[in-house]
Amino acid sequence: MVGYFIPGVRHFTAIVAGTSKLEYRSFALFAYAGATLWVSTFVFIGYHFGERWPQILGLVEQNLKLISVVLGALVVVYLLFRYFRQRKA
Numbered sequence: 001m002v003g004y005f006i007p008g009v010r011h012f013t014a015i016v017a018g019t020s021k022l023e024y025r026s027f028a029l030f031a032y033a034g035a036t037l038w039v040s041t042f043v044f045i046g047y048h049f050g051e052r053w054p055q056i057l058g059l060v061e062q063n064l065k066l067i068s069v070v071l072g073a074l075v076v077v078y079l080l081f082r083y084f085r086q087r088k089a
Contacts, residue, residue: 004038 003009017027049056 002034004034005041010034 003013013031014027
């Protein structure tokens, strides 16, 4: 059911269910519930934020840039830490 929200995973859930011999009723229950939740989420977002969507995208873009820079800096610090720790040993 959660697989609908993870890019690429949704396409493989049926294959995994088939190879693991999951019963159709169980698969259908989770697949349809996940699809309903997926569609409901985006209908809710569109209904409540549709008119302000350009503003929201601007905020997301601004914060995404900041988060990307911070995560990049953390990765560099981690790699430098590992490099110097291995070099010391």
